[in-house]
Amino acid sequence: MLNGKDCFLYKKEVDWSLLHEGFSIPVEFQKSVQDHVVRIVRGQSKRIRFAIKTQLFDARVINQAFDEKKYAGHPDVFQVRYVPTSLLALKLREIFEKSYAVLKTLRHEAKKAECRKQVRVPEGAREYLVLYAGADEHEIVCDSITSDDIAIVRLFVDSKDIREEEFERAGEYDFKDLRARIETREQVVRIRRLDRSIGESLKRLYKYRCQICAENFGKERGVDTAESHHIEDFVKSLNNDSENLLVVCPNHHTVIHKAQPVFDGRRLTFAYPNGFEERLQLNIHLKRLR
Ligand SMILES: [Zn+2]
Ligand SMILES: [Zn+2]
Incomplete structure (x- = not known):
């Protein structure tokens, strides 16, 4: 098993949801998470830790339950979740302060224009959270790519x-x-x-x-x-x-x-x-x- 920074899991563009409550893991990256971080069946939720530099933060991984008859053959829906007031969310807003500022402005403008479309940081200014499997089970090591x-x-x-x-x-x-x-x-x-x-x-x-x-x-x-x-x-x-x-x-x-x-x-x-x-x-x- 690869460990630490050798085992890449996922690169996620910073958006409003990532700075507040979590993000989904696309189907092509789920296997690495299952193999290297946490085994989790449909309908289950488990606690994991995010390591950012020397600090550890709590979060949850959820393999969402859904109506399997209605959505036969649908792949797993994998999510990482935390709450907006959690230490992890606060830390992410601190690291990605530029994206946070841009997104706040864009959301404010969208609200004024009564536009419901999801806002996104413009190309060229986008920042990313990069996830690797940690040395310990249930641990994800984070790296950031800032503007x-x-x-x-x-x-x-x-x-x-x-x-x-x-x-x-x-x-x-x-x-x-x-x-x-x-x-x-x-x-x-x-x-x-x-x-x-x-x-x-x-x-x-x-x-x-x-x-x-x-x-x-x-x-x-x-x-x-x-x-x-x-x-x-x-x-x-x-x-x-x-x-x-x-x-x-x-x-x-x-x-x-x-x-x-x-x-x-x-x-x-x-x-x-x-x-x-x-x-x-x-x-x-x-x-x-x-
Ligand atoms: Zn080429
Ligand atoms: Zn070929």
Whole structure:
């Protein structure tokens, strides 16, 4: 079993609900939570601890009960819950004070306009809570990616003119010839590791098969060759949410970067400049755009 920061669980965008009462864990991340944090059957609720730096906070994980006859085949609905006045909620509002301020303003404006739509921090200013399995059972270790962290990585990536393929394939950056400040190095390595962890968790989800051709070339040969690809270039978007990632075989990965086909998120297809089109054969984690 992987422990501590090695076992990535979930990256969650900071929103109003996260700062006050909790969040849902999407189906593709539930298995990791079950395997590494807490076993929980439908209808059950268990106490867990959140570790933030050296402090521990109480919360609950719930595997929501629902009408299984009415919603046959529906996956588990997994939620992390706490109350708005809890120490955990207070701590989260302190760490993500920028998101909190923006969301408060947006909600105030939405209320005045009598708009019931959920408010969301605008792109470029979004912050994230990253969850890893803790060393102890029932413990989740939290890391935060604030807008300040992202700004540092943005500066670095822009100043180095890093190519997307280089970013995706490099093990770690070689900082030897880069006169980057220590703070910058740390942030870049941290974001880069997180990117790899999210990619690895998706590869496990697809059992190392390519989402485009459904093949696992390495399987018979006893190795894993699956790679993760960013739908929107990471060096442009700095977006390593799972919705921006695909699991592909090395062949498809090379072709995508060479031919630069356009990905259609509604039809889940790649359209190549020469007119060729191919659709994803496997998809568990991408929500089809409307
Ligand atoms: Zn493939
Ligand atoms: Zn790629």
